[in-house]
Amino acid sequence: MSRSRLPLVIGLTAAGGVGYYLYSAGGDTKVAQKKAEADAHRVSSQFKSELPGRGEQAKKDAEKYGAEAGAKVDNALGKTQAELQKAKNEAEAYAKDAKSAALKKVDEFDKKVETEASKAKSGISSWFGGGGK
Secondary structure (H helix, E strand, O other): OOOOOHHHHHHHHHHHHHHHHHHHOOOOHHHHHHHHHHHHHHHHHHHHHHOOOOOHHHHHHHHHHHHHHHHHHHHHHHHHHHHHHHHHHHHHHHHHHHHHHHHHHHHHHHHHHHHHHHHHHHHHHHHOOOOOO
């Protein structure tokens, strides 16, 4: 029979670990559990600190990516402000042209009204004996 011995090895290792913590705690299960949890936490934190991308390297990478993201935001903000300024200038120029055109039309209308009024005035004056022309 060629069955795997891995489950047997894992089971014996677990039993040995439980026996170790129970023996070192003097048979108190609560104390043994606390010691096992403390050791597991210590090993876990040590393992995590040795992983690539953790600790100082992760901090450096985060600062680098943060600086790059900040530069991109600043660049986008600068472009947006430049486009807004350009649009503002174009709107001001358009408004100035529109105002100028409107004033020109008003002046033309006023001139035409004055011309027609003077014609009408001279026509009415001629009815009453005035010499308008």
